[in-house]
Amino acid sequence: xxxxxxxxxxxxxxxxxxxxxxxxxxxxxxxxxxxxxxxxxxxxxxxxxxxxxxxxxxxxxxxxxxxxxxxxxxxxxxxxxxxxxxxxxxxxxxxxxxxxxxxxxxxxxxxxx
Numbered sequence: 053x054x055x056x057x058x059x060x061x062x063x064x065x066x067x068x069x070x071x072x073x074x075x076x077x078x079x080x081x082x083x084x085x086x087x088x089x090x091x092x093x094x095x096x097x098x099x100x101x102x103x104x105x106x107x108x109x110x111x112x113x114x115x116x117x118x119x120x121x122x123x124x125x126x127x128x129x130x131x132x133x134x135x136x137x138x139x140x141x142x143x144x145x146x147x148x149x150x151x152x153x154x155x156x157x158x159x160x161x162x163x164x165x
Contacts (some may be wrong), residue, residue: 102141111143112150127153 055077058070066074102111108119108128122128123139131146132139 100143102143102146104139107139107141108146111141111146122150 055073058066058074061070063071102108105116105119105123108114108123109116112119112122114122123132128141128146128149130149131142133142134140
């Protein structure tokens with residue numbers, strides 16, 4: 053079936069195949085090749101530092117409360133420079149410190165003895 057004829061149908065009258073064809077066409081433009089997809093560790097845009105709690109959120113892809121908990125835990129202290137209320141985080145160093153911390157830890161938090 054042609055796309056223009058599918059677009060004219062009400063959603064309730066479409067068959068499953070017509071609906072899937074319509075969705076595939078709509079999502080075709082949004083798909084990115086995997087090589088171009090950005091990852092959490094990709095800092096090729098030249099930004100070496102992140103700023104504030106929102107910077108920690110951006111680096112690790114987490115919420116603000118989780119970022120505050122991560123900062124308070126001391127795991128990324130080596131990557132943080134703080135002058136009064138200004139927080140500057142070295143992105144690469146923070147990721148390396150968390151990776152090192154996770155490698156040393158065995159099991160979850162509740163498994164520690």
